[in-house]
Amino acid sequence: MSGLRFDVVTGFQTGHNMAADHKKPQILATEVVAQSQLFKIESLDLRFSNGVERTYERMKPSGRHAVLVVPVTADGDILLIREYAAGTERYELGFPKGLIDAGESAHEAANRELKEEIGFGAHQLQPLKEVVLAPSYFSSRMTLFLAQDLYPEQLEGDEPEPLEIVRWPLSQAEELLTHLDFAEARSITALFLALKHLAK
Amino acid sequence: MSGLRFDVVTGFQTGHNMAADHKKPQILATEVVAQSQLFKIESLDLRFSNGVERTYERMKPSGRHAVLVVPVTADGDILLIREYAAGTERYELGFPKGLIDAGESAHEAANRELKEEIGFGAHQLQPLKEVVLAPSYFSSRMTLFLAQDLYPEQLEGDEPEPLEIVRWPLSQAEELLTHLDFAEARSITALFLALKHLAK
Numbered sequence: 001m002s003g004l005r006f007d008v009v010t011g012f013q014t015g016h017n018m019a020a021d022h023k024k025p026q027i028l029a030t031e032v033v034a035q036s037q038l039f040k041i042e043s044l045d046l047r048f049s050n051g052v053e054r055t056y057e058r059m060k061p062s063g064r065h066a067v068l069v070v071p072v073t074a075d076g077d078i079l080l081i082r083e084y085a086a087g088t089e090r091y092e093l094g095f096p097k098g099l100i101d102a103g104e105s106a107h108e109a110a111n112r113e114l115k116e117e118i119g120f121g122a123h124q125l126q127p128l129k130e131v132v133l134a135p136s137y138f139s140s141r142m143t144l145f146l147a148q149d150l151y152p153e154q155l156e157g158d159e160p161e162p163l164e165i166v167r168w169p170l171s172q173a174e175e176l177l178t179h180l181d182f183a184e185a186r187s188i189t190a191l192f193l194a195l196k197h198l199a200k
Numbered sequence: 201m202s203g204l205r206f207d208v209v210t211g212f213q214t215g216h217n218m219a220a221d222h223k224k225p226q227i228l229a230t231e232v233v234a235q236s237q238l239f240k241i242e243s244l245d246l247r248f249s250n251g252v253e254r255t256y257e258r259m260k261p262s263g264r265h266a267v268l269v270v271p272v273t274a275d276g277d278i279l280l281i282r283e284y285a286a287g288t289e290r291y292e293l294g295f296p297k298g299l300i301d302a303g304e305s306a307h308e309a310a311n312r313e314l315k316e317e318i319g320f321g322a323h324q325l326q327p328l329k330e331v332v333l334a335p336s337y338f339s340s341r342m343t344l345f346l347a348q349d350l351y352p353e354q355l356e357g358d359e360p361e362p363l364e365i366v367r368w369p370l371s372q373a374e375e376l377l378t379h380l381d382f383a384e385a386r387s388i389t390a391l392f393l394a395l396k397h398l399a400k
Contacts, residue, residue: 022291022364025284034236036243038257041236044286052360056286057238084225085335086244086256091222092335129377131385134333135285135292142385160252164222177329177393185331185342185385192392193377 023049032060061139067110068097068186069125070194071118071147078173078191079118082164082181093166093179094187097142106143114147116157118165122147128193131186144190146197170198223249232260261339267310268297268386269325270394271318271347278373278391279318282364282381293366293379294387297342306343314347316357318365322347328393331386344390346397370398 028045035041040060047053071079085092096117100109107125115121126146133140157163168176173195176182228245235241240260247253271279285292296317300309307325315321326346333340357363368376373395376382 022282022284024289024291025360027289034234034239034241036234036241036257039234039239039241041234041239041241043236046286046360048284048361050361054360057236058287061287082222084222084248085332086246087258087261087338088332088335088341089224089227089339090335091224092332129388130380130383131388132285132288132292132383133385135288135290135384138287139289141288141383160225160246160254161248161250174396180330183330183332183341184335185333185389188329188331188389189385189392192389196374 025049028053033057056136058137059139064099065106065140066097066099066142067106067113067145068095068142068190069110069114069122069145069147070095070128070190071114071120071122071150072170072194072198073150073167076170077167078170078176078194079120080166080168080176080182080187081117082166083159084161091164091181092184093176093182094184095190097186107145110143110145110147112155114150115153115155117163119152119154120147120150121153123149123151126197128190128197131189133186142186144186144193146194225249228253233257256336258337259339264299265306265340266297266299266342267306267313267345268295268342268390269310269314269322269345269347270295270328270390271314271320271322271350272370272394272398273350273367276370278368278370278376278394279320280366280368280376280382280387281317282366283359284361291364291381292384293376293382294384295390297386307345310343310345310347312355314350315353315355317363319352319354320347320350321353323349323351326397328390328397331389333386342386344386344393346394 025046025048031043033043042060044056080093082091082093096113098113110125111121128144130141130143225246225248231243233243242260244256280293282291282293296313298313311321328344330341330343
């Protein structure tokens with residue numbers, strides 16, 4: 001390490017207060033610079049605490065957060081869905097997920113998405129962690145859940161074609177990682193956290 | 201499971217050919233509907249194999265992929281950086297990362313980002329997995345690496361303020377998960393995969 005440019009902090013020593021010294025950049029101005037039906041792009045004039053000014057772009061925060069759920073059956077299977085993704089133009093394997101509706105709690109949204117996407121509700125929903133996605137550009141947060149004690153209940157979703165459900169033995173869960181179409185970082189994170197929780 | 205709407209497949213039985221039956225939707229038309237300095241939003245008219253037509257929006261694929269690197273020192277420490285994220289308006293803890301430049305391989309980009317962001321190169325770079333980020337909206341892929349056998353070398357980055365480097369004992373790696381600012385799904389996925397690889 002050069003020691004010239006960096007303030008090296010040992011996380012272990014300073015623990016949870018590590019971030020306390022940071023003075024956030026000041027937001028001098030924001031402006032919507034492009035807009036489509038789904039997306040709103042905002043420019044952000046920032047002044048960092050060292051005086052440097054920069055203009056950044058980001059998705060304008062919508063305030064709507066999301067949930068993602070790892071459902072585990074009584075038989076010890078994980079339930080996944082395979083769905084077409086327009087971004088990558090391929091079918092991606094992952095866990096049920098979706099935005100939290102107005103007036104819904106994260107728990108309620110998790111249970112609704114389960115019912116819509118895999119035809120089950122869950123008597124037991126364990127929050128695992130709140131994660132972010134490319135935080136430089138997006139404000140949205142997603143709460144990851146483990147769902148157990150499932151019961152059949154189907155709610156109507158809005159998918160253009162039926163979702164394919166994939167049942168996978170929990171005992172072979174880590175082999176999912178070798179699948180090229182199980183590649184979404186949020187689903188992989190949720191799988192690891194669910195396995196960790198179940199191993200307790 | 202209702203059995204009415206869904207084609208349930210047992211992943212374990214069908215293994216790697218699971219996705220073979222999917223007929224992708226046809227892309228009828230694409231159009232750039234909004235554009236800023238950094239982002240280009242595209243609408244996509246799709247016809248699914250069951251005849252249903254829908255218009256989706258996504259970030260227009262740039263073709264530029266990214267890398268993210270978990271650096272582990274000879275002393276058994278993980279090196280992280282803490283950087284301001286305009287999306288979440290807070291300092292986020294994560295691993296060095298960045299886009300692959302034109303003409304660069306993923307390995308070269310990983311080593312360059314290490315040098316720019318933490319002042320080390322790596323003699324040993326192990327690819328862990330290629331992940332995607334919100335594949336419904338983004339095409340971009342990111343290769344996750346484990347970096348070992350580090351050597352000091354600093355390249356100039358383009359950050360508005362010096363990056364803070366956080367050194368964390370590998371033996372306490374899972375405790376990072378309790379940190380609210382270690383919340384980026386790609387960094388968490390990379391940490392789990394690195395730990396799994398190192399445990400071999």
